[in-house]
Amino acid sequence: MQSCIKSQLDLELYSCSSSSVKWGQRRKRINLSHISRQLYLSCNKRSFRNGDCHLELKLFFWYSKSTVIPLYKPKKGSFGSVLALALALEEPMFGNDFKKEVEDDNDHEDVSGEKGQNENSSTRINVRALAWKLRLAKTADDVEEVLKEKGNFPLQVYSTIIRGFGKEKRVESAMAIFEWLKRKSKETNSSMIRPNLFIYNCLLGAMKQSKNFDFVDVVLNDMETEGVLPNVVTYNTLMGIYIEQGREIEALKLFQEMPTKGLSPSSASCSTVLLAYRRLEDGFGALNFFIETRCKYQNGEIGKDGDEDWDFEFAKLENFIIRICHQVMRHWLVSSENLSNEVLRLLIEMDKAGLPRGCEEHERLIWACTREEHYVVAKELYIRIREMNTEISLSVCNHVIWVLGKAKKWWAALEIYEDLLDKGPKPNNMSYELIVSHFNILLSAARKKGIWRWGVRLLNKMEEKGIKPGSKEWNSVLIACSKSSETSAAIEIFKRMVERGEKPTIISYGALLSALEKGKLYDEALKVWKHMIKMGIDPNLYAYTIMASIYAAQGKFDILESIIREMGTVGIDPTVITFNAIISACARNNMGSVAYEWFQHMRSKNVVPNEVTYEILIAALANDGKPRLAYELHMRAHNEGLVLSTKAYDAVVLCSEMYGATIDVSALGPRPPETRKDTQIRRIT
DSSP states (O other): OOSSOOOTTTOOOBTTBGGGOOOOSOOOOOOGGGOOOEEEEEEEEEEEETTEEEEEEEEEEEEETTOOOOOOOOOTTSTTHHHHHHHSOSSOSSSGGGHHHHHHGGGSOSEEOOTTOOTTOEEEEEHHHHHHHHTTOOSHHHHHHHHTTTOOOOHHHHHHHHHHHHHTTOHHHHHHHHHHHHHHHHHHTOTTSSOOHHHHHHHHHHHHHHTOOTTHHHHHHHHHHHTOOOOHHHHHHHHHHHHHTTOHHHHHHHHHHTGGGTOOOOHHHHHHHHHHHHHTTOHHHHHHHHHHHHHHHHTTSSOOOTTSOHHHHHHHHHHHHHHHHHHHHHHHHHSSSOOHHHHHHHHHHHHHTTOOOOHHHHHHHHHHOOSGGGHHHHHHHHHHHHHTTOOOOHHHHHHHHHHHHHTTOHHHHHHHHHHHHHHSSOOOHHHHHHHHHHHHHHHHHHHHHTOHHHHHHHHHHHHHTTOOOOHHHHHHHHHHHHHTTOHHHHHHHHHHHHHTTOOOOHHHHHHHHHHHHHTTOHHHHHHHHHHHHHTTOOOOHHHHHHHHHHHHHHTOHHHHHHHHHHHHHTTOOOOHHHHHHHHHHHHHTTOHHHHHHHHHHHHHTTOOOOHHHHHHHHHHHHHTTOHHHHHHHHHHHHHTTOOOOHHHHHHHHHHHHHHTOOOOGGGGOSOOOOOOOOOOOOOOO
16 A cells, blocks of 8 residues: 555656655545535455555445535545545455455445435445446446446546556446446536546546556547646646657657646656656756756745645655666666766766765666776766765675776776775675786786786785785796796796795796796706606696707707607607707707707607798708708798798808809799798797
8 A cells, every 4th residue: 555645636656756646736625514425434454564554445425316525635644544545546446356245245236225215315335346347348338237227426436436447457448437427417418427627537547557548539639629628637647648658758748838728737747757758768858857846946936836745745856866867877888889978977967966976876876887888987986985985885896896807997996906905895705806817917918928027016016915826826927037038037936936835836837947948047947847846746748848948958969869758658749849949949059950850850750840940940051051951941841831931031042152052042932021920939838
């Protein structure tokens, strides 16, 4: 049961804004001493739960056939509000729940009088039972069949039934009663049964409530024909109907038309206009309308009706406009367009209007931020919540960190994490994992680009904020040091890793071995190798390749042979990268002939050489004074469909000229264009 009980004439309720419900225009009180009709209302308590009273109603009218008096509307808070409830009941008025009651009353007429009573005798009307009998009526004839021996009832009886039919979505039955009233009034030439404004409004309200709008134009045309002038309730109901039909612009035009008809908008009218702007997703329009309405009220242009507590209504309208603006902003955030700037602009306009901020509303907006471009909105809302000096949800903070990270605003995300440490709430595992993932992205970039100093600073930042780097983070920096040939830095990072209690992995050892190899610290590399074996970490292809390169550079080919054999015993076959590392080590140490021998060994292992293999070997043979062999290798690569670099082409030509070798340069094809080619020999895996 709704907490606010309104008269049937003035009830305006929208499910999206219960705050908009208010008395429209009060009717004058009626002196009860002059009323020759009494209303008897029997209320049987059905149940009480959660503080709401659910009532089963039996509504009866006691009236004198010679007199029809409008219903008295009681003061707010009086027991008479139950009377208004009977007329404006938000629960279904008729349905299967009272079918048994009607059947139990079959032993007497629902509208009956004792024989022998005079004309002024009282008649009791069971409206609920009467409605049950009319529920299947489709035409005026069907209504006449039920009411032909009942006589004429007060119009309030018919309006109550019409409203109930609206709840039951029986618009055809409501229209049948309406058509019957029109026919009956013409037949009897009586104004007492002619549809009045109250009936028309109830009929339109029933159509709106049932969302059946087939007869709206019929009713409006009939009102015009009969000269029945619409009031505020009529306009409010029509506006609601237009909104339900998706005709929001027409609803707004109706509101603008009201003053031209001499009508002053009610608070329900304002709520309906705000609802229209909400359906249009026009947050700025809704906000401007609220500001204009507030100015008019403050200037005394509206709200002069003493029957409405406009101070109370404006408090509810203010809550309504805040909800509307936030709903519109959430819709903007989930739309396919990037409307982040519009959200920020509406937030600023709400501030200018002096609307209070709400932590919960801001948090709901943050949850709607899911794309990269939303980071500006998420950050702004987060700052606003912090400025309120109120509690903020940890899950919301984590979501902001995630959004900022998605937008690659990792340092801004770190600031949120720092706030959690300094101001609370205390970060949880999710917070920790999110911020670590951001650091990993940064460290990964440092690793790929070999920016080792940046990687070291990131590690320092993590430890400074109480975030313990894992092996993945340490390895990223070790690899960056290795790529930059920063041997000393790699050794230092490896030591820090062990000191922090983090167990090195095969990737850690591989990166350190690579750095030591590039620094030609072969003895230290051998110590690291032995330590790795001692720690029970099995070498992978990359580690074997580094050690093969080291032994080749030292000229320890016997040990190198044993390394290759050991690889076979553990199921790791040497690849082209392994042989390229050996050939490259021989070439760097001016051992071109040995490099060629390993090239032959490579082919015997059925390992197919690539461009890097040929380019390194050709350069080594040219430096070793073997132009003919270098030329043959170049032709072999050409015949295999490989495209070698300019450096290999020039090495063959220059070496042949230097040593007077006769070669067919044209067979090498045209000189390749100057291109910068990445000749990376091996990659850490």
